[in-house]
Amino acid sequence: MAKRRFLVLSDIHANQEALEAVLRAVSRRRYEGVLCLGDLVGYGANPDPVVTRVRRLPRLVTVRGNHDKVVCGLASAENFNVAARRAADWTAARLSRENLAFLKAMPQGPKNLGDGMWICHGSMADEDAYLFSDYDAYEAFQHADFEICFFGHTHFPCAFRQTKAGIEFHPLKGEVAEIVRNPGERLLVNPGSVGQPRDRNPWASFGEYYPDVGRFVLRRIPYAAERARAKILRAGLPENLGNRLLVGT
Numbered sequence: 001m002a003k004r005r006f007l008v009l010s011d012i013h014a015n016q017e018a019l020e021a022v023l024r025a026v027s028r029r030r031y032e033g034v035l036c037l038g039d040l041v042g043y044g045a046n047p048d049p050v051v052t053r054v055r056r057l058p059r060l061v062t063v064r065g066n067h068d069k070v071v072c073g074l075a076s077a078e079n080f081n082v083a084a085r086r087a088a089d090w091t092a093a094r095l096s097r098e099n100l101a102f103l104k105a106m107p108q109g110p111k112n113l114g115d116g117m118w119i120c121h122g123s124m125a126d127e128d129a130y131l132f133s134d135y136d137a138y139e140a141f142q143h144a145d146f147e148i149c150f151f152g153h154t155h156f157p158c159a160f161r162q163t164k165a166g167i168e169f170h171p172l173k174g175e176v177a178e179i180v181r182n183p184g185e186r187l188l189v190n191p192g193s194v195g196q197p198r199d200r201n202p203w204a205s206f207g208e209y210y211p212d213v214g215r216f217v218l219r220r221i222p223y224a225a226e227r228a229r230a231k232i233l234r235a236g237l238p239e240n241l242g243n244r245l246l247v248g249t
């Protein structure tokens with residue numbers, strides 16, 4: 001029997017070049033489901049094509065991100081910096097009515113997918129909170145009885161593993177990296193960002209999860225970041241939103 005496999009995508013941020021490169025890289029692979037951890041839009045120059053493409057993914061499960069909420073008017077941009085706010089206003093004016101409605105209808109995390117699998121955007125208790133530290137992970141582990149929870153928002157690929165001895169932090173580095181959940185252990189896993197990586201590796205980041213063996217594989221692939229940057233500049237969006245794509249910050 002073929003092993004079950006899920007595709008895990010987060011923080012695409014309207015980067016069509018990065019999304020297409022990822023989907024091209026996995027086009028021959030079959031997935032039990034596509035888990036999308038929010039922030040489809042914001043920062044990048046192609047919000048409408050990106051939302052349209054994500055909506056077409058088979059067996060898609062999503063939670064909303066903070067940028068999705070602001071762009072569709074469900075939250076204010078008061079916590080955003082100037083560049084994020086400008087991008088959110090620009091984005092809202094460029095989405096079709098259907099795609100705005102899709103963003104508005106994206107569910108708030110955390111979401112329990114069954115089989116011990118959960119997803120959220122920021123953290124378990126607060127979709128807008130950043131999960132960076134061991135203590136943040138500890139609180140998330142306390143919050144619900146998951147075996148594995150995928151989260152995004154920090155754009156930093158990593159895992160926290162809860163064992164009998166405590167919580168371990170594992171940055172997920174390199175072109176391919178993996179982490180396994182052994183029986184009795186629990187994992188919090190961030191697949192990094194498809195469209196705006198911030199770990200000083202500019203390649204698009206995403207993951208695949210094999211629930212039957214508790215194995216998560218992080219993958220990085222190059223994409224046309226220069227083209228994505230040029231579109232951002234041409235759109236009149238803040239220059240740094242384009243430049244950072246080339247260095248992964």
Ligand SMILES: [Fe+2]
Pocket residue numbers: 011013039065067153154155
């Ligand atoms: Fe994000």
